[in-house]
Amino acid sequence: MTIEDRDDAYLITHALAKDTLSRLRAVETEQVAFRKGLVKLGRICGYEIIDGVMETEYVPVETPLEETTGEHVRGLDDVVIINVLRAATPFVEGLLKAFPRAKQGVISAGRDEEAGMNADGEFPITIDYVKLPEIREGDTVIVADPMLATGSTMCAVLKHILAEADDYENLFVLSAVSAPEGLIRVGETFEDADLLTVAIDDELDDDGFIVPGLGDAGDRAFRTT
DSSP states (O other), rough: OOEOOOSSSEEEOOHHHHHHEEEETTTOOOOOHHHHHHOOOOOOOOHHHHHOOOOOEEEEOOOOOOEEEEEEEETTTTTEEEEEEEHHHHHHHHHHHHTTEEEEEEEEEEEEEOOOOTTTOOEEEEEEEEEOOOOOOOOOEEOSSSSESSSSHHHHHHHHHHHHHHOOOOEEEEEEEOOHHHHHHHHHOOOOOOOEEEEESSSOTTTTTSSSSSOOHHHHHHOOO
């Protein structure tokens, strides 16, 4: 098992996930390689969710020679992936390689950088667009955002999702890099959510960026400033 319980979050410790994240962190990794790295990391994380969380069932299989017994993963048709625009777009592209039949939703959410963090370490969040599929009982919901910093954006996103979701089987918040402050804020606010991340970094700086982090994932993926 390569998902470890670290109290505030579950850490994905797969060797390829750690290798890919290290390449993403490097300042010399340019846009195309960065985007491809996020896609790869999303795919690895998706497979880890399948292996670590989802159950299998025995099924009869007819081979060219005889009938035997195989295994199928249960619930692959009951997955909802929520893309937190824009940085999560390549990350979600990778997740869809693991869950090709997933329903998809998008939420455009961003923090007001000019306003800055308040005394509680939170940013004001603007939600510009929300389009969610129906979330049903038995669904596994994965909310993807590469960076979980203060947790302000994710809390706003989850509030919108849960306002429309009647029920679900599992709720995962998936990130590549997380700060302890964000994990605590999201975990305390949404106790039903399981927080999955590839790395828990040291801290947030005075501007609310994760240190050591990997910079602004959206700017690096889309070559903007």
